[in-house]
Amino acid sequence: MRPLPCSSDMDFGQSNLFGYIEDLQELTIIERPVRRSLKTPEEIERLTVDEELNDIERALYLLSSGQDVQGTSVVANLPVLMRQNPAETLRRVLPKIREVLHVAGVEMQLTAAVSFLTVLQDESVSIHTYSHSFLHIILQNLEHRDAGVSNAWLETLLAVIEALPKETIRHEILNPLVSKAQISQTLQSRLVSCKIMGKLANKFEAHIVKREILPLVKSLCQDVEYEVRTCMCRQLEHIAQGIGTELTKTVVLPELVELARDEGSSVRLAAFETLVNLLDMFDSDDRRQTVLPLVKSFCEKSFKADESILVSLSFHLGKLCNGLYGIFTPEQHLRFLEFYKKLCTLGLQQENGHNDNQLQLQTLEQEKKYISVRKNCAYNFPAMMVFVDPKNFHLELYSIFFCLCHDPEVPVRYTMAISFYEVAKLLNSGVYTIQKELVTLLQDESLEVLDALVGHLPEILELMINGGENSGSESKLLSIPDLIPALTTAEQRAATSLKWRTHEKLLQKYACLPQIISSDQIYYRFLHRMLTIILTNNVLPVQKAAARTLCVYLRYNRKQEQRHEVIQKLIEQLGQGKSYWNRLRFLDTCEFIMELFSKSFFCKYFFLPVLELTHDPVANVRIKLCYLLPKVKSTLKIPTDKHLLQQLELCIRKLLCQEKDKDVLTIVKRFQKRFYENDLLDQEKERQEHLLLEMEQLEKEKQQNEGRSANINDKIFEKKRRDSKASSMLAKSMTLSSSGSSSGTSTGKEDKKSKLVRSQSFSTQALHPKYSNIDKCSNKSSATGYTSSLSGMGKGCMLSFSDDSFRTRSTGNSGNATFSSSSSLIASRNSFNSADQKSNGNKESQSRKMSIKNRKSNS
Numbered sequence: 141m142r143p144l145p146c147s148s149d150m151d152f153g154q155s156n157l158f159g160y161i162e163d164l165q166e167l168t169i170i171e172r173p174v175r176r177s178l179k180t181p182e183e184i185e186r187l188t189v190d191e192e193l194n195d196i197e198r199a200l201y202l203l204s205s206g207q208d209v210q211g212t213s214v215v216a217n218l219p220v221l222m223r224q225n226p227a228e229t230l231r232r233v234l235p236k237i238r239e240v241l242h243v244a245g246v247e248m249q250l251t252a253a254v255s256f257l258t259v260l261q262d263e264s265v266s267i268h269t270y271s272h273s274f275l276h277i278i279l280q281n282l283e284h285r286d287a288g289v290s291n292a293w294l295e296t297l298l299a300v301i302e303a304l305p306k307e308t309i310r311h312e313i314l315n316p317l318v319s320k321a322q323i324s325q326t327l328q329s330r331l332v333s334c335k336i337m338g339k340l341a342n343k344f345e346a347h348i349v350k351r352e353i354l355p356l357v358k359s360l361c362q363d364v365e366y367e368v369r370t371c372m373c374r375q376l377e378h379i380a381q382g383i384g385t386e387l388t389k390t391v392v393l394p395e396l397v398e399l400a401r402d403e404g405s406s407v408r409l410a411a412f413e414t415l416v417n418l419l420d421m422f423d424s425d426d427r428r429q430t431v432l433p434l435v436k437s438f439c440e441k442s443f444k445a446d447e448s449i450l451v452s453l454s455f456h457l458g459k460l461c462n463g464l465y466g467i468f469t470p471e472q473h474l475r476f477l478e479f480y481k482k483l484c485t486l487g488l489q490q491e492n493g494h495n496d497n498q499l500q501l502q503t504l505e506q507e508k509k510y511i512s513v514r515k516n517c518a519y520n521f522p523a524m525m526v527f528v529d530p531k532n533f534h535l536e537l538y539s540i541f542f543c544l545c546h547d548p549e550v551p552v553r554y555t556m557a558i559s560f561y562e563v564a565k566l567l568n569s570g571v572y573t574i575q576k577e578l579v580t581l582l583q584d585e586s587l588e589v590l591d592a593l594v595g596h597l598p599e600i601l602e603l604m605i606n607g608g609e610n611s612g613s614e615s616k617l618l619s620i621p622d623l624i625p626a627l628t629t630a631e632q633r634a635a636t637s638l639k640w641r642t643h644e645k646l647l648q649k650y651a652c653l654p655q656i657i658s659s660d661q662i663y664y665r666f667l668h669r670m671l672t673i674i675l676t677n678n679v680l681p682v683q684k685a686a687a688r689t690l691c692v693y694l695r696y697n698r699k700q701e702q703r704h705e706v707i708q709k710l711i712e713q714l715g716q717g718k719s720y721w722n723r724l725r726f727l728d729t730c731e732f733i734m735e736l737f738s739k740s741f742f743c744k745y746f747f748l749p750v751l752e753l754t755h756d757p758v759a760n761v762r763i764k765l766c767y768l769l770p771k772v773k774s775t776l777k778i779p780t781d782k783h784l785l786q787q788l789e790l791c792i793r794k795l796l797c798q799e800k801d802k803d804v805l806t807i808v809k810r811f812q813k814r815f816y817e818n819d820l821l822d823q824e825k826e827r828q829e830h831l832l833l834e835m836e837q838l839e840k841e842k843q844q845n846e847g848r849s850a851n852i853n854d855k856i857f858e859k860k861r862r863d864s865k866a867s868s869m870l871a872k873s874m875t876l877s878s879s880g881s882s883s884g885t886s887t888g889k890e891d892k893k894s895k896l897v898r899s900q901s902f903s904t905q906a907l908h909p910k911y912s913n914i915d916k917c918s919n920k921s922s923a924t925g926y927t928s929s930l931s932g933m934g935k936g937c938m939l940s941f942s943d944d945s946f947r948t949r950s951t952g953n954s955g956n957a958t959f960s961s962s963s964s965l966i967a968s969r970n971s972f973n974s975a976d977q978k979s980n981g982n983k984e985s986q987s988r989k990m991s992i993k994n995r996k997s998n999s
Contacts, residue, residue, distance in 0.1 A: 338375030458523025
C-alpha cells in the first residue's frame with residue numbers, strides 16, 4: 141500500500157482517485173478481522189461465571205462447561221489452588237483435570253506440565269501424595285503425539301525423579317520402562333526411554349544399573365532408528381557417571397567405539413562429543429590405544445567425507461588437545477597444532493583445486509559453518525596457548541592471533557575480544573606482544589566487539605602497564621603510543637551510537653585510567669570530555685557514569701590549580717546552570733563526591749553551593765536536594781563545622797515556613813523529624829554513657845569505703861582485744877590482792893574495793909537480777925562510811941564481788957567497757973565518790989535509820 145500524500149500534494153485526477161479508493165479498501169480489509177474477533181452477547185453470556193462460586197466450584201464449572209481458554213486458566217491456577225485448599229483440590233479438581241487432558245489441546249497440555257512441576261517445587265503436598273496423585277497423569281501423557289508436549293511432560297518427569305524414593309521409581313518407572321524400550325514400541329516411546337534411563341543411572345547402585353538398565357542401554361544403542369541411537373549415545377555420559385570407571389571401560393567404551401563408526405552422521409557426532417566429555421574417566425592406555433585413533437580418524441575425515449563433525453571438532457579441540465597432551469608424540473603434537481591453524485583460516489583463502497567460480501558456488505550454509513568453525517577456534521585460543529606453552533606464543537600462535545583479531549566476521553572478533561583477557565594473563569610478562577591487537581579491537585567498527593573488550597579493560601590495561609617489557613611506568617606508557625587515541629575514539633563512537641548501555645559501560649571502565657596514564661593526560665584528554673557528556677548527553681545512566689568517572693579523575697588529579705578549575709566549572713555550569721537538568725546532575729555529582737572524597741573536602745567546596753539549591757525555582761530540584769540532606773548533614777564535624785550546621789538548620793526552617801510544594805514539604809518534615817530524632821537518640825546515648833561513668837565511680841567509692849570500714853573494724857577489734865587482755869590482768873591482780881590480804885588490813889583498801897565494785901555495777905547498765913543485792917550492799921556500805929556496817933554486810937559484798945560467776949557475767953555483758961583500763965576505773969571511781977559525798981548528805985541519815993531498823997528486825 142502506497143503512503144497517502146499530504147493535502148497540498150494530493151492529485152484528484154481519475155487515476156489517482158481510484159488508487160486512493162483501493163488504499164481505503166485495503167484499510168477496511170485490515171479492520172475486518174478486528175470486528176470479527178469481538179464477542180457476541182451469546183458468547184459473553186456463555187463465558188460469564190457466577191461470582192458467588194468459591195474457587196473450587198468455579199474451577200470445576202470452567203473445566204466442565206467452559207471453553208478451552210478457561211480450562212487452561214484453571215490448569216495454570218492449579219498451584220494456587222493446591223496452596224489454598226490441597227485436600228479439596230486433590231479430591232475434586234485434579235480428577236477433572238485428568239479427564240480433560242485426554243482431549244485437551246497443545247496449549248493446555250503444556251500448561252499442565254508446567255503447573256505439575258510448579259506444584260512439586262512448591263512442596264504443597266508430601267512427595268508420597270504427589271507420586272500417588274500426579275505421577276500417573278505425567279506417565280500417561282509422556283507419549284503424546286505432539287513432540288513438544290511429550291518433551292514438556294518428560295522434563296517434568298525427570299524433575300520428579302530427583303525427588304521420588306527409590307522404591308517408587310522402581311515400581312512406577314523402571315519396571316514399565318523395560319516394555320516401553322522394546323523395539324516393538326513407537327519411536328517416541330523409545331526416545332523417552334533413552335532419556336529416562338540416563339536419569340535413572342544416578343539413582344540406583346552400580347549393580348542394579350548393571351543388571352536392569354545396561355541391557356536396555358545396549359539394546360537401544362543398536363536400535364534400527366538413528367534417532368534412537370543418537371539419543372542413547374548422548375545419555376552414555378550420564379550412565380558412565382552412575383556406574384563408575386570399571387564398568388565404563390568394559391561396557392560404555394566399546395559401545396562408543398562402535399557408535400563412532402556408525403553410518404549416521406548425527407550418531408558419529410554424538411559419539412565424538414560423548415567421548416570428549418568422558419576423557420577424564422579413561423586411563424592413559426585407553427586414551428592411547430582407543431581414544432587417540434578415533435580422534436585422528438575424526439580429524440582426517442572432517443575435511444573430506446564428514447564435514448558435519450567439523451563444527452563440533454573445532455569447539456572441543458582445545459579440551460581434546462589438553463586431555464591427550466601426555467600421550468602425544470612430538471609429531472602428533474605438531475600435527476594437531478597445524479590442524480588448529482588450518483581451522484582458524486577456514487573459508488578465508490582458496491583451497492587447492494578450487495577456482496573463483498567454485499568459491500562463488502559455496503552455499504550460504506557452508507559459509508555459516510566456516511564462520512562457526514573460526515569462532516570456535518577463537519573460543520579455544522587460550523586452551524591452545526596452554527597446549528603450545530605461552531613461551532612459544534610469538535613463534536607458534538601470534539600469526540593466528542593476528543588473523544583472528546582481524547577476521548572479517550564480527551562473531552569471530554567478538555569471541556577474540558572476550559578471550560583477550562585470558563590471553564593477556566597467560567602471556568604475563570610477554571603481554572606487550574599483543575598491544576597492537578588491543579588497539580585494533582578498541583578501534584573496531586562493531587560496538588559488539590568493543591562491548592566485549594571493555595568488560596575486562598581495566599585488568600587488561602593493568603597487565604599491559606605492570607607486566608610489560610619495560611620497568612618504569614612512564615616508559616611503559618610510551619610502549620603503547622596509540623592507546624589514548626584508541627580510547628578516545630572508542631568513546632566517541634559509542635557516544636554517537638544508539639547503544640547507550642555500551643557507552644555507560646565504557647565510561648564506568650574508564651575510571652581506571654588514573655592508574656594507567658598520567659594526570660595531565662587525563663586532564664587534557666578525558667576530564668573535560670566527561671564534563672561535556674554530563675552537560676550535553678540526554679541519557680541519565682550515561683550522565684551519571686560520566687559524573688562518577690569525572691569525580692574519580694578529580695580525586696587523583698595532582699595539580700591544585702586544575703582541581704580548583706574543575707570544581708569551579710562544576711559549580712557554575714552545573715550547580716548554577718540555567719537548565720534544571722544540569723542542577724539535578726550537580727546533586728548527583730555531589731553524591732559521588734561525598735562517596736569518594738573526605739567530609740572536609742565536601743564541606744569546603746560544595747556544602748554551601750548545595751544549600752543554595754533550597755531556593756531553586758524547580759520543585760524537582762528541591763525534592764532531590766531534600767532526599768540528599770541526610771548525607772549532607774553526615775559530612776559535618778562538630779564543633780568545627782558548627783557554622784555550617786547553623787546554615788543547614790536555617791535552610792530547613794525556611795523550607796518549612798516558605799515551601800509551597802507539598803511533596804517537598806513532606807520530605808523536609810520527614811528529614812526534620814529524623815534529624816531531631818537522631819539528635820534525641822544521640823543525647824540519650826550520651827546520657828547513658830555518663831550514667832555508666834557515674835555508676836563506675838560510685839562503685840569505686842563504695843569499694844574504697846568498704847575497705848576503710850574493714851580497716852576500722854580491724855582496728856576496733858584489735859583495740860578490744862588489747863583492752864580485754866588488760867582488764868583480765870587487772871581482775872587477776874585484784875583477786876590476788878583481795879585473797880592475800882588479812883582481815884586486819886587497813887580500812888582504805890577495803891574502801892577501794894567496795895568503790896571498785898560500785899563503779900563496776902554502774903558501768904554495767906543491766907545486770908542479772910540475782911546480783912541486785914550488790915547495789916544494796918554498796919549503798920549500805922557508802923551510807924555507813926564503811927565503819928561499823930562493814931563487818932556485817934560489807935563482808936557479803938566482798939564475797940559477791942569475788943564470785944567467779946559474777947565476774948564472768950559482768951565481763952560478758954558489758955564487754956570491755958567495764959574494764960577498759962585502770963585509769964578509766966580510777967576516774968569513774970573518784971568521780972562517783974565525790975558526787976556521792978556531796979549530793980547525798982540528806983540521805984545518809986535516812987540510811988542510818990534504815991540500817992538500825994534492819995538490825996533490830998534481824999536481832
